[in-house]
Amino acid sequence: MENLIFEKKDLYNPIISTITNVEQLTDTEKRFEIALPENQILNHKPGQFVQVSIFGFGEAPISISSSPTKSPLFDLTVRNAGRLTDKMHRLTVGSQLGVRGPFGNGFEVNNFKGKDILFVCGGIGLAPTKSLIDYVLANRNDFGRVVILYGTKSPSEILFSDEIEKWKKDKSVELEISIDRPDENWKGKVGVITTLIPPLKLDVANTIATIVGPPVMYKFVLMALKGKRVPDENIYLSLERRMKCGVGKCGHCQINDTYVCQDGPVFHYPRVKELKEAV
Amino acid sequence: MSSTDVKSRLESFNCYYFDKDVTQKFISFLMKKGDVIAPHKTGELSYKYEIVSDATEVVLNYSRTILPLKKAFMPPRETLINFNIKNNQYTKPQISTEPKIFFGIHSYEMQSIKRLDYSFITGLPESNYLTRRENCKFIGVAYKPDEWHFAGSVGIDINETDGFCLYFYPAKNGYIVFEITDEGKNLLDEFGEGSEVTDEYLKLNEDKFQAKIKFHHNRIPEIFTHVYNSKVWEDVAQKCVGCGTCNLLCSTCYCYDVHDEIELDVENGQRDRFWDGCMLNKFAEVAGGENFRDNLGSRNRHRLYRKFKYITNQSDKLHCVGCGRCSRYCPANISLVEIVNDLIDDYTKQQQKEIL
Ligand code: SF4
Ligand code: SF4
Ligand code: FES
Numbered sequence: 001m002e003n004l005i006f007e008k009k010d011l012y013n014p015i016i017s018t019i020t021n022v023e024q025l026t027d028t029e030k031r032f033e034i035a036l037p038e039n040q041i042l043n044h045k046p047g048q049f050v051q052v053s054i055f056g057f058g059e060a061p062i063s064i065s066s067s068p069t070k071s072p073l074f075d076l077t078v079r080n081a082g083r084l085t086d087k088m089h090r091l092t093v094g095s096q097l098g099v100r101g102p103f104g105n106g107f108e109v110n111n112f113k114g115k116d117i118l119f120v121c122g123g124i125g126l127a128p129t130k131s132l133i134d135y136v137l138a139n140r141n142d143f144g145r146v147v148i149l150y151g152t153k154s155p156s157e158i159l160f161s162d163e164i165e166k167w168k169k170d171k172s173v174e175l176e177i178s179i180d181r182p183d184e185n186w187k188g189k190v191g192v193i194t195t196l197i198p199p200l201k202l203d204v205a206n207t208i209a210t211i212v213g214p215p216v217m218y219k220f221v222l223m224a225l226k227g228k229r230v231p232d233e234n235i236y237l238s239l240e241r242r243m244k245c246g247v248g249k250c251g252h253c254q255i256n257d258t259y260v261c262q263d264g265p266v267f268h269y270p271r272v273k274e275l276k277e278a279v
Numbered sequence: 280m281s282s283t284d285v286k287s288r289l290e291s292f293n294c295y296y297f298d299k300d301v302t303q304k305f306i307s308f309l310m311k312k313g314d315v316i317a318p319h320k321t322g323e324l325s326y327k328y329e330i331v332s333d334a335t336e337v338v339l340n341y342s343r344t345i346l347p348l349k350k351a352f353m354p355p356r357e358t359l360i361n362f363n364i365k366n367n368q369y370t371k372p373q374i375s376t377e378p379k380i381f382f383g384i385h386s387y388e389m390q391s392i393k394r395l396d397y398s399f400i401t402g403l404p405e406s407n408y409l410t411r412r413e414n415c416k417f418i419g420v421a422y423k424p425d426e427w428h429f430a431g432s433v434g435i436d437i438n439e440t441d442g443f444c445l446y447f448y449p450a451k452n453g454y455i456v457f458e459i460t461d462e463g464k465n466l467l468d469e470f471g472e473g474s475e476v477t478d479e480y481l482k483l484n485e486d487k488f489q490a491k492i493k494f495h496h497n498r499i500p501e502i503f504t505h506v507y508n509s510k511v512w513e514d515v516a517q518k519c520v521g522c523g524t525c526n527l528l529c530s531t532c533y534c535y536d537v538h539d540e541i542e543l544d545v546e547n548g549q550r551d552r553f554w555d556g557c558m559l560n561k562f563a564e565v566a567g568g569e570n571f572r573d574n575l576g577s578r579n580r581h582r583l584y585r586k587f588k589y590i591t592n593q594s595d596k597l598h599c600v601g602c603g604r605c606s607r608y609c610p611a612n613i614s615l616v617e618i619v620n621d622l623i624d625d626y627t628k629q630q631q632k633e634i635l
Contacts, residue, residue, distance in 0.1 A: 008406035012359040012537075012550070016367050055362040055369070056548050058539045060566075081566055096367045215569045242565050244537050248402040251534030251557060254581075255571070257589035262402065276507065277571050 011247045014053050014098025015040070019091055020073060025159050029124070030089055031065065032076045034099065041072045042099075045106030046132035047238055047266045051246045052076065053098035054091075057084045061243040063265070064102065065127040067134030077127035077159065103246040104265050107132050107210065107236060115208045116145035118200070118230075120221050122193050122213025123152050126159050128238055128265075129212045140172060144206065147174045151193025151213075155179055155186045193217065197224035204230045212238040218279040222269070235269035239278060288438055289448065289457050293464070295473030298453035306334035306382060308470050313378030313414070316351060318344055331382070339383045339447065339454075342425045343602055347530035348381065348388050349395055352411045355527075358549045359407070359537065365546050374410040383420045387430040387600040389442040391530030392417075397594045398533055416462060419443035420454075423486045427603030429616050432492035433499070435600055450476075490616045493623045496597060503588040505629060506622045507580070515618055516576035518611045519558075525605035525613075526556025526582065531598050534562075557581050583618065 021033035036042060042050070044064050053059035060082070066075035080089045091097065109132070117136055121129045136143050148167060152158055158177070167173045176196045178189040189196065193213070209230055211221050218237060225235060241253035241260040253260040255275050272278045297305060309315045315331040318341045326341040328348060346355075362369035392412075399408035421437055422428070430437070440446050444463035447454040455476055458464045467473065494502065526532045536555040541548035555562065558578050564570040572578050586599035599615070606614040 007404060008409045009403050010371060010406045011403055012407075013371060014360075014369075016369075053539075053550075055364045055367065055550075056539050056541045059537060059550070098367075214567060215565070240565050240567075240569075241571070242563060244535070247405075249399070249405060249533070250536070250552075250555070252536075252555075252562065254557075254563075254589075256581075256584070257592060277577070 011245070011249070012100070014051070014059075014100050016096050017099045019093055019095045019097065022091070022093055025077065025161070026157050028080045028157075029159060030078055030080075031160075032078060032088070032091075033066075033073050034076060034097075035073055036099065039072050042068075042074050042102055043071075044068055044074065044102035044131075046109060046135045047106035047128060048102040048104045048131075049128070049243075049246075049265065050076070050099050050101030050103065051243070052078075052084075052088070053100075054084060054087050055098070057087045059098070059100075059244075060084050061103070061246065061261070063128035063131070063238075065130045067131050067138055069135060069138040077124070077130075079124055100246060103243075103261050105263060107266050109135060112136075112208050113142045115143065115234075116203060116206055117143055117147070118202065118207050118209040119146075119148045120193065120197075120209060120211045120213070120225075121148070121150045122217040122221075123157070124159070125211075125213035125217075125238070126150055126152075129210060130160060130163070132210065137170075137173070145174065146172060147176075147200065147202075149176050149178075149193060149196045151178045151180070151196065153180045155183055192220070194220045194224040197221070197228060200228065202228055202230065204228060204234070207234060209235045210238070211235065215240060215279070222279070232269045232273070237267050237269060237272055237279070238265045239267060239272075240265070288436075289440075289446070292440075292446070292457040292459055294455050294457045294476050295467065296450060296453060296476045297447075297456050297473050301472050302339075302447075302454055303334040303337075304472065305470055306331060306337055309380050309382060309418075309466075310334070313380055315380045315382050317382040328381075337383060339420050340423070340449070341383075342422070343385070343428070343604060343607070345528065345604070345608065347528065347602065347604065348384065348392060349530060349533065351379070351381070352392070352395060352408050353399075353533055353535075353554075355554050356551055357407065358551050360550045361547070362539075362550065363547055364541070369550075374407060376410060376413045378414040378416075380416045380418065382418045383447070384417050384443070385422045385602075386419060386437060386439040386441075386443075387428070387435050387602045388530060389417055389419060390430075390435050390439065391600045391602065393442060394531045394590075394594075394596065394598050394600065395533060397596070398531075398590065398598075401593070416466075417443050418445045418447065418463075419459075420447040421449060421486075424488045424490075425603070426489045427607040427614075428601060429488055429490040429492060429603060430601030431488040432490070432496060432616070433597045433599055433601040434496040437486060490603065490614075492616055492619050499587050499597060499619070500591050502619075502622055502626045503584060505626050509622055509625045511618060511621045511625055512576035512580045514621070515579045515613060516574060518613055519575045519579060520611055521558055521560055521575050521578065522610060523556035523559040524608050524610065525615075526558050527554050528604040528608055530600055530602045530604065531586070532556060557585070579618070583615070587619075 023031045049063040065077040244250040248262040317337040326344045360369045446457040
């Protein structure tokens with residue numbers, strides 16, 4: 001048998017990293033700031049994810065919610081939704097966890113330069129988008145308008161309230177928030193995120209739209225953007241799939257012939273239209 | 280296919296005659312070189328690849344093993360890392376690279392390993408699989424197709440010798456042993472036994488496949504560009520129970536899941552990977568409960584598209600090798616050949632309609 005000469009890779013060894021800060025964002029979401037050992041740099045692009053693990057509790061994909069401009073530290077925003085994330089929520093500053101990655105393609109930020117950017121974020125979808133928002137704001141002069149649409153169920157679920165306050169004050173950011181189920185104190189807009197789209201005045205030919213949110217949201221947002229005549233080529237989506245390996249082997253993340261962990265999670269909309277099981 | 284075809288294909292190789300005794304002696308000779316893994320009988324009609332401890336127990340006229348040879352390179356369960364919860368440290372288990380000789384392997388099975396090589400090398404070459412693949416020799420044997428083998432329909436002849444160093448072909452009271460590679464020749468030279476092949480022994484008759492796909496294998500991927508929405512998938516879904524047997528027993532399926540297991544001391548544990556299958560209900564389900572292939576039609580479709588289209592588009596090879604395991608062991612008697620033939624009928628009808 002001929003020799004199989006390849007640079008073999010140990011794909012499943014996590015890098016043991018340290019939590020340097022924890023912030024409770026909502027009842028169910030925390031932001032963890034992570035440092036790799038020896039000041040290593042994660043070297044990620046906005047929109048990429050890492051596989052986070054805690055021994056005994058398994059591993060799960062978590063998107064990076066900070067911009068590369070924050071390196072060497074990076075943020076993970078995690079909803080307490082399962083065994084691993086529940087354990088993670090009980091970790092404190094100084095605790096260790098395993099990190100593999102970064103995985104996936106991320107946003108092609110260079111294609112966005114000079115353009116107006118419309119960020120459409122539903123619920124926890126603000127976390128991955130924030131890596132891109134932060135990047136754009138850190139390089140503000142490279143981009144045109146920055147419009148952030150954020151829709152979430154209730155006011156108590158609003159993520160990153162500190163940043164949101166900053167964005168509100170920032171004259172170069174247009175921010176619209178809509179709440180599905182408001183409480184008596186909510187004074188802002190009410191309704192699903194798609195209601196924020198029709199009133200927008202956009203130079204559609206020069207606008208890049210990104211969509212990240214729960215699976216049910218995509219169809220409706222895409223319809224609303226179509227209504228505004230945003231060209232398909234200007235739309236990017238980040239898709240959620242079950243990811244077990246992150247390295248294009250385990251098969252869990254596959255949409256037709258495409259591995260979301262490798263060729264995604266960020267997809268150009270024209271590509272998504274060819275995939276039949278995507279949205 | 281006539282007997283001369285087989286003859287001409289194998290004829291270019293040097294060959295010897297081994298009677299049954301010499302064959303067993305040869306197995307014992309191989310055992311001195313490393314672990315010999317060969318088919319053993321485990322029941323009336325069931326066979327299993329096992330490490331040989333006694334050369335007389337090796338069975339060379341077998342239909343197929345239940346578990347495919349992939350288990351040697353990607354075990355049903357394997358530890359990726361051993362960890363300690365208290366100090367957050369881990370080690371990766373050593374994978375043995377001791378020499379292994381796989382003896383009595385059918386050609387479709389050899390080709391399944393080539394398909395797996397592709398899958399584990401493409402993109403990021405995985406050390407676990409590739410380390411196990413080091414220092415392996417494969418010695419083939421001809422087989423008589425039963426009603427489920429259909430390797431010929433996916434372009435793999437019974438006497439395809441690619442991948443083997445030696446090839447055993449049944450002859451009167453023994454085997455004709457063909458030297459396929461220099462590695463094989465060296466083994467035979469060192470062994471030093473075996474007699475000249477006389478015409479009396481050399482009666483090569485190629486057996487025929489009973490199960491057949493209606494189209495030539497070169498045309499199979501083309502069918503799959505037209506049948507994504509075929510009604511055939513609904514028909515399959517009516518019968519399939521979603522047990523996942525067809526994935527687990529498939530020679531070329533390699534999807535997996537990963538779990539952490541903690542030992543009783545609650546301090547140590549391991550991260551293990553297990554065979555998984557896209558036919559199982561939860562395979563494509565995400566944390567929020569959304570399932571992107573929530574019905575058996577779409578899951579069967581995904582399984583077949585992975586064999587005949589998705590990976591094939593990249594590798595230029597069909598990733599079904601026609602071993603027949605998925606059909607032989609399906610509790611609902613679903614036959615892959617029948618599905619493909621139904622899809623072909625559907626495709627042919629579509630085309631006729633377009634012409635009219
Ligand atoms: S073995 Fe048969 S019943 Fe089980 S999942 Fe496969 S096709 Fe369905
Ligand atoms: S799909 Fe069926 S016949 Fe083809 S390789 Fe897999 S188990 Fe064998
Ligand atoms: S997460 Fe395993 S293949 Fe993509």
